Amino acid sequence: MVHVRQLDPSASPLDYFGYECRRLREAAGLTLEGLGKILYCTGSLIGQIETAQKVPTRNFSERLDAAFMTDGSFTRMIGMVLRSQLPNWFQAFAEMEAKADYISTYQCQVVYGLLQTPEYAAAMLAADEPDKIEELVAARMERQRILARKQPPAVWVILDEAVLYREVGGREVMRKQLARLASYRNDPWVNIQVLPFSVGAHTGTLGSFTLLRFEDDPDIYYSEGYDQGHMTANPQVIRERSVGYARLQAGALSVGESADLITRVMEERYADPAEDVAQVQL
DSSP, X not given: OOOOOOOXXXXXXXXXHHHHHHHHHHHTTOOHHHHHHHHTSOHHHHHHHHTTSSOOOHHHHHHHHHHHTOTTHHHHHHHHHHHTTSOHHHHHHHHHHHHOSEEEEEESSSOOGGGOOHHHHHHHHHTXXXXXXXXXXXXXXXXXXXXXXXXXXXXXXXXXXXXXHSOOSOHHHHHHHHHHHHTTXXXXXXXXXXXXXXXXXXXXXXXXXXXXXXXXXXXXXXXXXXXXXXXXXXXHHHHHHHHHHHHHHHHSOOHHHHHHHHHHHHHHHSOOHHHHHHHHHO
16 A cells, blocks of 8 residues: 655645645545646646645646636645745745835846846756755746736846856856846836946945835845845834945946846857857858
């Protein structure tokens, strides 16, 4: 007799998801393979999700809701499931980020998480968590859903010019990533500025940081180290970092100039090798 791992639904959002999936499947008298045929996936995948060994996708959740007619309960649950895959110390910030009305961030080394492509995110995460890339990329993409809301937050991103030249994942990954950044040129809610090398020393030299603003709650300042994040609503800290951010904006290129620089770096540094050959042949 095959031993089936029993889940404690109160242990985590992932365990609760798996527990409910199994409960409804068994109530419907379906085998793993039977449900797999309905959902167009393997019974093995469903078994892994039911035992919390695999993190479900949003698409899988939507198909479960359709199969069991659960009125969107699995789809509503998936946000918590994916957020639970983030590092414990980061989850509180992710929750506040999702509620913010205004997000302003300075990034000195990498593209801000809300603007990363899946490929860039995977290359970044592979450096520290090679065994959890799929889950962590899914969690990062879930964070980005706030940008697609009917009323998204206003996002202002200042990228150090070094971010454009740090090759993460190879030329193709960088080309797609910079193309995505350039695509925000005329976006009314996402503004990207590049802080050029020529600025020299500046108020962001100590590292990246983010300021979250809310309509009815105090502002929050967030920064992170190697394995932990620091979040505070201390008014003096907020005041100092807000002034620092304004100085960074003053030294940065305009949104239009930044988009031009991003496009130029994309074309000159990360051009498709096949296109380079074609140009030579011409």
